[in-house]
Amino acid sequence: MGALGGDISTIGTNPAGIGLYRSSDIMTSFGFSSYGSESKYLGSKWNSDKNRASFDNIGFVFSSKIGNTTPLRYVNFGFNYHKAKSFYKNMEMNGDLGNYSQAFLMASQADGISNWGNPFDTNDIGWLSAVGYEGYVISPSLTTTQNEFPYKDKEGNQVVNNEGKPLFYDYDYYNTIVPDGVSPYARFHSEERGGIDQYDFNIAFNFSDRFYLGLTIGAYSVDYNKYTSYDEDYGNETGYKLQGWNKITGSGFDFKFGAILRPFEYSPFRIGLAIHTPIFYSLDYKTSVFMQSDIWDPAVNEITYRDIDSRDYLPGKDDMVQRFRFQTPWTYNVSLGYTVGNSLALGAEYEYQDYSSIKFRDPDGYASAFEWENSTTPMLKGVHTARLGLEYKVVPQFAFRAGYNYSSAAFKKNAYKDLAINSIQTDTDFANSKSLSNYTLGIGYRGSTFYADLAYKFSTYKEDFYPFINGTVDDEGVSIASPDATKVTNTRSQVLFTVGMRF
Numbered sequence: 001m002g003a004l005g006g007d008i009s010t011i012g013t014n015p016a017g018i019g020l021y022r023s024s025d026i027m028t029s030f031g032f033s034s035y036g037s038e039s040k041y042l043g044s045k046w047n048s049d050k051n052r053a054s055f056d057n058i059g060f061v062f063s064s065k066i067g068n069t070t071p072l073r074y075v076n077f078g079f080n081y082h083k084a085k086s087f088y089k090n091m092e093m094n095g096d097l098g099n100y101s102q103a104f105l106m107a108s109q110a111d112g113i114s115n116w117g118n119p120f121d122t123n124d125i126g127w128l129s130a131v132g133y134e135g136y137v138i139s140p141s142l143t144t145t146q147n148e149f150p151y152k153d154k155e156g157n158q159v160v161n162n163e164g165k166p167l168f169y170d171y172d173y174y175n176t177i178v179p180d181g182v183s184p185y186a187r188f189h190s191e192e193r194g195g196i197d198q199y200d201f202n203i204a205f206n207f208s209d210r211f212y213l214g215l216t217i218g219a220y221s222v223d224y225n226k227y228t229s230y231d232e233d234y235g236n237e238t239g240y241k242l243q244g245w246n247k248i249t250g251s252g253f254d255f256k257f258g259a260i261l262r263p264f265e266y267s268p269f270r271i272g273l274a275i276h277t278p279i280f281y282s283l284d285y286k287t288s289v290f291m292q293s294d295i296w297d298p299a300v301n302e303i304t305y306r307d308i309d310s311r312d313y314l315p316g317k318d319d320m321v322q323r324f325r326f327q328t329p330w331t332y333n334v335s336l337g338y339t340v341g342n343s344l345a346l347g348a349e350y351e352y353q354d355y356s357s358i359k360f361r362d363p364d365g366y367a368s369a370f371e372w373e374n375s376t377t378p379m380l381k382g383v384h385t386a387r388l389g390l391e392y393k394v395v396p397q398f399a400f401r402a403g404y405n406y407s408s409a410a411f412k413k414n415a416y417k418d419l420a421i422n423s424i425q426t427d428t429d430f431a432n433s434k435s436l437s438n439y440t441l442g443i444g445y446r447g448s449t450f451y452a453d454l455a456y457k458f459s460t461y462k463e464d465f466y467p468f469i470n471g472t473v474d475d476e477g478v479s480i481a482s483p484d485a486t487k488v489t490n491t492r493s494q495v496l497f498t499v500g501m502r503f
Helices: 008-012 015-020 102-110 127-134 368-375
Strands: 025-041 044-065 072-086 089-096 138-143 168-176 185-207 211-235 238-261 270-276 280-297 302-309 320-327 331-340 344-354 359-361 382-395 398-407 430-446 450-466 470-474 477-481 486-502
Touching (some): 008 015, 008 072, 008 185, 008 211, 015 072, 015 211, 015 270, 089 486, 102 127, 102 168, 102 211, 102 470, 127 168, 127 280, 127 302, 359 368
Antiparallel strands (some): 025 044, 138 168, 185 211, 238 280, 280 302, 320 359, 331 344, 344 382, 382 398
C-alpha cells in the first residue's frame, strides 16, 4: 500500500500515504494466531504448536481540508498503535552430539584464567566459563612443568603422576569432565515470549492531489523474555543441566519520511519513496543462570553434586542487569501503485535494510565497551523485502484481496553466535534463519461510514539451529565446528478482523 496510500498501515511504511485521506478514520484490529514449529535432528522429529489471541492495532486519522484551489489541499494527522513484532516461539532438540560438547566451549573461554575470585561479579570473566568452573565441569589441565600452582590433595600433599613427577596446574588450558570416547546426549528446550509495541505519530500533506509528503515519529516499547534449559548426559548418572533466564526491556524511537508522486496528471499511476532512520533503543538486559552438575569424583569414589546459582554470587542475590544502546539499520523503501477504474488496485514495494550496520553502545554512547559484539556484525547482511498486493471490488461495497511478502535472510550462510570471553550470556544456542514468506487473503466491506475487513495470513520460514559452537586453534588458525544442524520449520497462521469508521 506504500504508493497507493489511503490506508492507516502506511503510517509505518510510507508516511505520505496518510496524505491521501479525504475524511477522518478510526479503526482497530483483533487477531488469532496458531504457531507451529517442527524440528528434525538425526532422524528424530519434534513438534510444538500453540494458539493465542491478540490485540493487534488501533489507530485514527484526522483529515483537515485546506481548500480546492490552493496548492495545499489537505493536512492530515494520524496515530497508530500496533504489535510490530511477536517473539512467541518454542524450540526442542534432543540427540547424541558425537564429538562435540558445550563443555568444550566453557573450557575454551576459561583458558588463561588463574584467578577466579567471584567470577560472576567481574568484567573479566564470562559467565559460561564461571558456571563450568564452579560446577566442576571444567578444571585447569595438569603439567609436570614446575610453576607457582602445585596440584595438592585434600591433605595438602603434592600429587605426583605415575612416574613420580610432581604435578602442577596449567591455567592456560582447561579440561572438561566429558569422558573419552563418550558421545554426550543433549536435551535442549527454550521458550521465547514478548514483543515490540510500536506507536506512530504522523503528519501528512496533500499538494494539488498529485504530490504527497509525510513524516512519522515512531516510539517503541520492547519486552523480550527467553528461558533456556540445556542438559548434557554422559551416562552413569553423570552430566549437568544449565538453565538461563534472560529479559530485555526498554524503549526506542525513529523518524520516517515519505513522498508519493502522481507523475501524470490524468493517470492513476503513483510512485512512492520512503526512508526510515535507524531505531535508537535504550535497553536493559537482565539475566541469571542456574546449573546442576553430577560429577564423578575419583578422590572419594562417588558422584559429587553441585548447584550453582548466579544470584548467590551477586549483591542483593538478584539478577545481573546490563544497560546498553542498540541501533538498527536504515530502511529504504520504493513503491508503485496503480488503479484500474474503481474496481482494481495493484501495489508493489521493495525495501532494503543492511543488518551488518547495526551498532551496540554503552549508556553513554561509546562503542568501545561492545567492541566484540560490533566486530561480529559482518556475519549479517542486507535484507531485501518485496511486497505484492491487489484488491478487486466485486461490487462497490465488497472487495477481495490477495498479497505476498518475501524477505531474504539476514544471516550469512556460515554465521554463528560468537560469545565474548567475558560475556554474561550463557544461552549458547543460535539459529540461522532463512528467507521469510507471507501469503495473505482477505475480504472487505465498505459502507457509507462503517467498514470491516477479514484477513488470513500464513507465514513460514526455515532455520538451522545449533545448541552451541566449538572452536579449535591450529597452525591454520581458528576453525569453528558444531553438531549437525537441527532443521526447523516455523509457521504461523493468523486471522485478523478489522472494524472502522470513516467520517
